[in-house]
Amino acid sequence: MTDFTEEELALDPGFAARFERDKRRPPCQLYLISPPLIDAPFTDRLAAALDGGDVAAFQLRLKGIDDHAIARAAEPLQKLCADREVAFIVNDSIALAKRLGADGVHLGQSDGDPREARQLLGPSAQIGVTCHDSRHLAMEAGEAGADYVAFGAFYPTTTKETRHRPEPSILSWWVTLFELPCVAIGGITAANAAPLVAAGADFLAVSGAVWNHAEGPRAGVAAFAPALARVA
Numbered sequence: 001m002t003d004f005t006e007e008e009l010a011l012d013p014g015f016a017a018r019f020e021r022d023k024r025r026p027p028c029q030l031y032l033i034s035p036p037l038i039d040a041p042f043t044d045r046l047a048a049a050l051d052g053g054d055v056a057a058f059q060l061r062l063k064g065i066d067d068h069a070i071a072r073a074a075e076p077l078q079k080l081c082a083d084r085e086v087a088f089i090v091n092d093s094i095a096l097a098k099r100l101g102a103d104g105v106h107l108g109q110s111d112g113d114p115r116e117a118r119q120l121l122g123p124s125a126q127i128g129v130t131c132h133d134s135r136h137l138a139m140e141a142g143e144a145g146a147d148y149v150a151f152g153a154f155y156p157t158t159t160k161e162t163r164h165r166p167e168p169s170i171l172s173w174w175v176t177l178f179e180l181p182c183v184a185i186g187g188i189t190a191a192n193a194a195p196l197v198a199a200g201a202d203f204l205a206v207s208g209a210v211w212n213h214a215e216g217p218r219a220g221v222a223a224f225a226p227a228l229a230r231v232a
């Protein structure tokens with residue numbers, strides 16, 4: 001345990017506890033979510049985004065098209081991610097994740113059972129579960145063998161209609177009690193990310209702030225670098 005001055009502790013009594021907690025966890029990282037629709041030049045946009053800074057994972061989240069079309073779109077993106085050592089995660093479908101040999105799958109509450117995903121995808125697959133603003137759902141997901149739990153939407157977003165609005169304190173609660181990584185999602189930008197990082201988020205899942213950045217996706221990713229550094 002590091003010694004803190006009485007002044008430091010008087011100014012912020014939670015400082016020592018957060019310092020110890022954060023020492024045990026790796027730095028917060030970006031988890032990039034694709035736009036819901038993409039076109040052919042998207043591979044170049046993804047490459048530009050990955051040039052912008054460290055990205056731990058990329059989730060292919062395409063909506064309104066069938067699995068065959070998603071599989072065709074996935075091929076160059078999955079290769080790019082493999083070349084850059086970025087985990088390639090498929091949204092919604094355990095079967096599609098299996099078919100593509102993806103690094104993992106993200107499951108919403110109606111997308112399937114994490115146990116079934118584990119059985120089909122094996123021990124090394126990364127399985128994530130949407131938990132909205134619910135401590136109960138997160139503990140259930142952990143018990144079912146998820147590799148991460150996702151809370152959101154923390155902020156208003158135009159990417160998806162959302163019904164839940166957790167407080168950052170759900171992240172602090174989670175990381176105080178559990179080792180399993182937690183993801184924060186929903187309307188996160190470089191400007192509003194700091195409270196989520198300070199609360200203990202292991203990953204920030206971001207879509208619009210990167211793909212709609214005025215200076216392009218590379219700048220969109222680069223803009224997050226200062227916010228990802230934990231300031232206790």
Ligand SMILES: Cc1ncc(COP(=O)(O)OP(=O)(O)O)c(N)n1
Binds near residue numbers: 031092128
């Ligand atoms: C990292 C991450 N967190 C949450 C979600 C949302 O999943 P879900 O609730 O299934 O909603 P859709 O994304 O399928 O619309 C996610 N995709 N990724």
Ligand SMILES: Cc1nc(C(=O)O)sc1CCOP(=O)(O)O
Binds near residue numbers: 152153159188207
């Ligand atoms: C896909 C998704 N799931 C959410 C949830 O709350 O579960 S919010 C969301 C949208 C994420 O995109 P953006 O960074 O553009 O807000």
Ligand SMILES: [Mg+2]
Binds near residue numbers: 091092107108111
């Ligand atoms: Mg889903």
